[in-house]
Amino acid sequence: MRWQDLDQEPCSMARTLAVIGDRWTLLILRDCFLGVRRFERFQERLGITRHVLSDRLRKLVEAGVLEKRAYQERPVREEYRLTTMGLELHPAIIHLVQWGDRWLSDDHGAPLQHVHRGHGHRFQAQLTCADCGEVVGPRDVTVVANPALARQLDLPDESRSPDTAWRQGG
Amino acid sequence: MRWQDLDQEPCSMARTLAVIGDRWTLLILRDCFLGVRRFERFQERLGITRHVLSDRLRKLVEAGVLEKRAYQERPVREEYRLTTMGLELHPAIIHLVQWGDRWLSDDHGAPLQHVHRGHGHRFQAQLTCADCGEVVGPRDVTVVANPALARQLDLPDESRSPDTAWRQGG
DNA sequence: CTATTTAGTTCCTTTTTGGAACTCTAAGTG
DNA sequence: CACTTAGAGTTCCAAAAAGGAACTAAATAG
Numbered sequence: 104m105r106w107q108d109l110d111q112e113p114c115s116m117a118r119t120l121a122v123i124g125d126r127w128t129l130l131i132l133r134d135c136f137l138g139v140r141r142f143e144r145f146q147e148r149l150g151i152t153r154h155v156l157s158d159r160l161r162k163l164v165e166a167g168v169l170e171k172r173a174y175q176e177r178p179v180r181e182e183y184r185l186t187t188m189g190l191e192l193h194p195a196i197i198h199l200v201q202w203g204d205r206w207l208s209d210d211h212g213a214p215l216q217h218v219h220r221g222h223g224h225r226f227q228a229q230l231t232c233a234d235c236g237e238v239v240g241p242r243d244v245t246v247v248a249n250p251a252l253a254r255q256l257d258l259p260d261e262s263r264s265p266d267t268a269w270r271q272g273g
Numbered sequence: 274m275r276w277q278d279l280d281q282e283p284c285s286m287a288r289t290l291a292v293i294g295d296r297w298t299l300l301i302l303r304d305c306f307l308g309v310r311r312f313e314r315f316q317e318r319l320g321i322t323r324h325v326l327s328d329r330l331r332k333l334v335e336a337g338v339l340e341k342r343a344y345q346e347r348p349v350r351e352e353y354r355l356t357t358m359g360l361e362l363h364p365a366i367i368h369l370v371q372w373g374d375r376w377l378s379d380d381h382g383a384p385l386q387h388v389h390r391g392h393g394h395r396f397q398a399q400l401t402c403a404d405c406g407e408v409v410g411p412r413d414v415t416v417v418a419n420p421a422l423a424r425q426l427d428l429p430d431e432s433r434s435p436d437t438a439w440r441q442g443g
Numbered sequence: 444c445t446a447t448t449t450a451g452t453t454c455c456t457t458t459t460t461g462g463a464a465c466t467c468t469a470a471g472t473g
Numbered sequence: 474c475a476c477t478t479a480g481a482g483t484t485c486c487a488a489a490a491a492g493g494a495a496c497t498a499a500a501t502a503g
Contacts (some may be wrong), residue, residue, distance in 0.1 A: 115373030
């Protein structure tokens with residue numbers, strides 16, 4: 104399968120990656136959450152090639168994750184801002200960053216520390232269930248195929264009773 | 274900058290992407306969480322080229338995200354399983370999938386539905402603070418540079434007082 | 444002896460990236 | 474006016490990565 108056909112797959116991860124799974128895209132978005140908005144600034148911070156940056160920003164705008172807004176006329180200069188759709192990537196990005204903090208830091212520790220604003224304490228991400236509020240680990244979530252699509256999904260047997268699917272001891 | 278130098282950056286997102294930011298890697302990991310373990314199965318489900326799959330699995334094992342375990346001798350056949358490090362990607366993956374469910378689904382709705390095991394209700398991911406338990410949105414998290422690395426990070430001014438950094442109205 | 448299963452590897456073509464230079468619009472400077 | 478600067482790109486070419494298909498290897502089944 105070609106990468107460019109990913110967005111046709113009946114899989115939300117595939118479709119998500121069709122939007123944000125390109126090389127550099129998540130780094131661009133991380134910088135958006137840090138307040139970066141302008142082409143030159145992304146380029147110098149990321150060290151990304153200019154035409155790749157141009158391409159990524161254009162695709163993110165097309166997808167609706169960023170919007171382009173003029174911050175001056177004559178000459179027209181535009182900046183990129185997160186839309187609501189983009190802002191909703193925040194939990195995923197926070198978890199990815201904190202996974203890196205935890206597993207990939209060097210002796211200095213995490214490069215950036217998150218703070219829970221208005222609380223003073225460190226912010227550490229935790230996954231909970233919106234319905235009942237409980238903390239949720241990998242073992243607490245199960246999947247059910249959408250009946251309309253079940254046949255296409257071709258899940259492994261274990262996954263139809265996923266309680267043991269990914270378990271260590273298996 | 275070259276992609277292969279990413280893991281040297283003083284940034285947890287960069288380092289995380291150096292491990293899981295390659296094309297196909299997150300799809301492989303999604304399948305791991307769905308219970309897929311074997312080469313042939315990944316290959317047929319993903320439609321990925323065999324040598325790319327081989328390369329990705331090898332890198333994930335080297336990074337410590339997956340481990341290779343023989344499930345039979347004569348001939349030796351090995352399968353891939355999530356390590357603890359890999360299992361801890363679960364929250365990030367859940368959020369990415371649910372972002373796709375929300376923003377990129379077609380008429381049929383989400384291909385897979387998550388269920389909170391033992392509760393019967395639908396599982397919808399929510400980001401909370403591990404310290405105080407409160408639900409946390411993009412506006413509630415702020416960053417502070419690790420003093421040891423602050424100079425290298427080169428954050429934009431807004432980000433040093435990040436309350437307005439990414440705000441829509443700006 | 445031949446076919447099948449599983450997990451790869453090899454070879455070659457097509458696509459994507461990386462690097463560097465160039466373009467365009469308008470403002471500021473002497 | 475000519476000259477330089479700023480910001481946001483575009484163009485061109487070489488290098489790296491991905492796609493496609495066939496091939497290898499080890500053991501078992503018929």
